[in-house]
Amino acid sequence: xxxxxxxxxxxxxxxxxxxxxxxxxxxxxxxxxxxxxxxxxxxxxxxxxxxxxxxxxxxxxxxxxxxxxxxxxxxxxxxxxxxxxxxxxxxxxxxxxxxxxxxxxxxxxxxxxxxxxxxxxxxxxxxxxxxxxxxxxxxxxxxxxxxxxxxxxxxxxxxxxxxxxxxxxxxxxxxxxxxxxxxxxxxxxxxxxxxxxxxxxxxxxxxxxxxxxxxxxxxxxxxxxxxxxxxxxxxxxxxxxxxxxxxxxxxxxxxxxxxxxxxxxxxxxxxxxxxxxxxxxxxxxxxxxxxxxxxxxxxxxxxxxxxxxxxxxxxxxxxxxxxxxxxxxx
Amino acid sequence: xxxxxxxxxxxxxxxxxxxxxxxxxxxxxxxxxxxxxxxxxxxxxxxxxxxxxxxxxxxxxxxxxxxxxxxxxxxxxxxxxxxxxxxxxxxxxxxxxxxxxxxxxxxxxxxxxxxxxxxxxxxxxxxxxxxxxxxxxxxxxxxxxxxxxxxxxxxxxxxxxxxxxxxxxxxxxxxxxxxxxxxxxxxxxxxxxxxxxxxxxxxxxxxxxxxxxxxxxxxxxxxxxxxxxxxxxxxxxxxxxxxxxxxxxxxxxxx
Numbered sequence: 001x002x003x004x005x006x007x008x009x010x011x012x013x014x015x016x017x018x019x020x021x022x023x024x025x026x027x028x029x030x031x032x033x034x035x036x037x038x039x040x041x042x043x044x045x046x047x048x049x050x051x052x053x054x055x056x057x058x059x060x061x062x063x064x065x066x067x068x069x070x071x072x073x074x075x076x077x078x079x080x081x082x083x084x085x086x087x088x089x090x091x092x093x094x095x096x097x098x099x100x101x102x103x104x105x106x107x108x109x110x111x112x113x114x115x116x117x118x119x120x121x122x123x124x125x126x127x128x129x130x131x132x133x134x135x136x137x138x139x140x141x142x143x144x145x146x147x148x149x150x151x152x153x154x155x156x157x158x159x160x161x162x163x164x165x166x167x168x169x170x171x172x173x174x175x176x177x178x179x180x181x182x183x184x185x186x187x188x189x190x191x192x193x194x195x196x197x198x199x200x201x202x203x204x205x206x207x208x209x210x211x212x213x214x215x216x217x218x219x220x221x222x223x224x225x226x227x228x229x230x231x232x233x234x235x236x237x238x239x240x241x242x243x244x245x246x247x248x249x250x251x252x253x254x255x256x257x258x259x260x261x262x263x264x265x266x267x268x269x270x271x272x273x274x275x276x277x278x279x280x281x282x283x284x285x286x287x288x289x290x291x292x293x294x295x296x297x298x299x300x301x302x303x304x305x306x307x308x309x310x311x312x313x314x315x316x317x318x319x320x321x322x323x324x325x326x327x328x329x330x
Numbered sequence: 331x332x333x334x335x336x337x338x339x340x341x342x343x344x345x346x347x348x349x350x351x352x353x354x355x356x357x358x359x360x361x362x363x364x365x366x367x368x369x370x371x372x373x374x375x376x377x378x379x380x381x382x383x384x385x386x387x388x389x390x391x392x393x394x395x396x397x398x399x400x401x402x403x404x405x406x407x408x409x410x411x412x413x414x415x416x417x418x419x420x421x422x423x424x425x426x427x428x429x430x431x432x433x434x435x436x437x438x439x440x441x442x443x444x445x446x447x448x449x450x451x452x453x454x455x456x457x458x459x460x461x462x463x464x465x466x467x468x469x470x471x472x473x474x475x476x477x478x479x480x481x482x483x484x485x486x487x488x489x490x491x492x493x494x495x496x497x498x499x500x501x502x503x504x505x506x507x508x509x510x511x512x513x514x515x516x517x518x519x520x521x522x523x524x525x526x527x528x529x530x531x532x533x534x535x536x537x538x539x540x541x542x543x544x545x546x547x548x549x550x551x552x553x554x555x556x557x558x559x560x561x562x563x564x565x566x567x568x569x570x571x572x573x574x575x576x577x578x579x580x581x582x583x584x585x
Contacts, residue, residue: 048433051582073435084430086340088347100336101434145430 001026001153001183002047006056009042009207016042018207019056024200026152029179031198031215032187035312039207040187041081044155047185048078061152074103077151077182081158083142087131091122091141094130095148102149116144120174136167143174147182154178156186160193172197191308205312228273228280231296232287233266239292241267251286253279270300333436337444338451341418345452350417354410354452359459365402366463369395391473392553396464400481400551403460404544407453407489408517414452415496416510418445419578423504438578442497442571449493450486457485477553484550487563488543492517494570501577520544 002024009017017039024030032040045051047058049069057064063071086094092113099109117123120140125133130141139159146154159175160168176197178184188194194201194215201218203210211218232244241259248257248271256272273279280297287294345351373394380389422428431441461482467473496513503509524542526535539545546563549556 045429048429050429050432070435070437073433076433078429078433080426080429082426084425084427086344086425086427088344093343097336097340098430098434101333101431101436103435 001028002058002060002185004043004047004056004058007043007046007053007058008055009039009046009051010054016207017046017053017204020204020207020209021056022202022209022212024183024185026183027180028200029176029184029186029198030200030202031194032185032202032204033189033191033194033308034187034204034210035189037206038204040189040204041157042207043204044078044157044185044187048076048155049073050078074149075152077146077149077154079142079146079154079156079159081161083138084145085130085138085141087129089130090127091130091133092117092126094141095144098145099148104149112148112150116148119147119177120144121170136163136170139163139167139171140174143171147178150181152183154182154184154186156184158187158189160188160190168193203308203311210311227300228271228283229260229296229298229300230269230271230283230287230294231266232269233293233295235291235293238265239267244269244290244292247286247290248283251279251282253282266295333440334444334447337431337436337441338448341445341448342451345448350413351452351455354413355456355459358406358410358456361406362399362403362460363463365399365406366460369399391467391471392477395467396473396478396481397551397553399460400478400485401547403457403485404488404547404551405521407456407485408492408521409514410456411453411489411492411496411517412510412513414449415493415500415513416506417500418449418497419500419574420504420506420509423501424506432582438575442574442578446490446494446497446571446574449497450490453489453493454486457482474553480553480555481550483555484547484559484563487550487560487567488547491543491563491566491570492520494567494574495520498570498574498577501574501581 002022004023005021006019007017007021008015008019020039020043032043034040042051046053046065047060049065049072052066057066059065060072061075063075065072086097089097095113095116096109099112104112117126120143122137122140122144125137125141130138133141143156143159146156156175160171163171172193175184175186186197199214200212201215202212203218230248232239241262244267245257245259248254248269253273254271255274258270258272259267260270261268271279271283280299284294284297373389373391376394377389419428422431432438464473464478468475495516496509499513499516500509502512520541520543522542524539524545527539543563543566546559549559
């Protein structure tokens, strides 16, 4: 449905998006993941024909975003980071305006307005001014305008940003409900969101593609070796970390032992084992037979968060996306 | 064409839903009413003086009231036009709704034309107030309506030109105040540029006074449809809208 090939966007001083390529199949929900300033918004703006790419191509439903932008625009529903609403309009008036802009008219338009109001649960604010709506409602009106012309592709830029937890859940469920009818790309920098909502993940960082895979594969891929976390304490006397480490290293299948932390004579070790070897039972026996207490033993499952940090190189530097956004609208 | 109408309707909606349109209408009405009242006062005094001196000077409503008033409106308009156009694009850029317009299957030109037409429509509503005053003249006297019609045509053309310039300036910033102030400055300059022709006849002075919008209105105020002046205004409208289109495009490429 969406094919992106070596898509690049250069601004005067920076490269916001650097040769990104990916494909999205029909009906999928794809999470577009990256730290702030990774180039998510810029990529989405290129897909929605708001910004022309500097190089590379992108096609939506077989139409090129640069050459056949009208056809692309007809097939795309877009929710920018802040819902594009006119505060002085009533909800129904606004949806009518957007519907007309997207080419709907007459009975068709009315049917779609009723449908999206029902779908996005905004029927009760139809006659209210958009400027007076709460953030959650505004977001839902934003979603409603994105699907009003029943587009093949939905592009949602941080659809849950700034909402409270309850609203976030509602919005996520709503988006999940759109899958199948629409192909969806949603951007976020919140990882659980991707784990809960998406089937596929595209991770970008500093304008470059880092990984594109299914959520499950990605987690498995980054884990590599199995690792186990142990908390050990001495029964009567204080423990010597090096002795414990030595003992643990001798368990067969263990490839590495690291003392992570030490609190009040309790030690936390992380033990890595070769892939496919189950060493937990042996570790437990070793600890107990040595006369120590085994307070805790658990697999150190990597969350998507760690996968993400591992893939993006764990940096936390300030990013130019906001600057770019400001320049754009200046 | 349908899209132009959709955008135009939406713009008119936001003019008339907010107090903007009403404040402009009332202010324009009051100011023009004052001008009209004055013109009428002078006309009456002059008429009485003529009578006392026993002269049979031909009193003419068209020459003595309508013509100077039309010139006044053309200048008052300069002050109102920035207030009409300043929000057109600046507001959309500030709130991000420009993204909605730009990602809808609508051409840039349709957006621009729709917004410009809405601003011309609002200006026409202001002119309706002046028509009310002139109606009073028609009820109590018998001025010639043809020069007045030409005068209105001139006002619309002049306003159309300045509104096109204002629309262009509104695309340059997301701050309404900046858009308004710059438009006001430009309007004011386009009014006073002709003053140089009072003391200088070199080429640059002639060029400056030519691009001034006010002298081109003279012929319309007299009730003469001079194609030279009409073409000037139409050209400025065209240029203004053309630059608006270029500006919208560069917004995408440059940023």
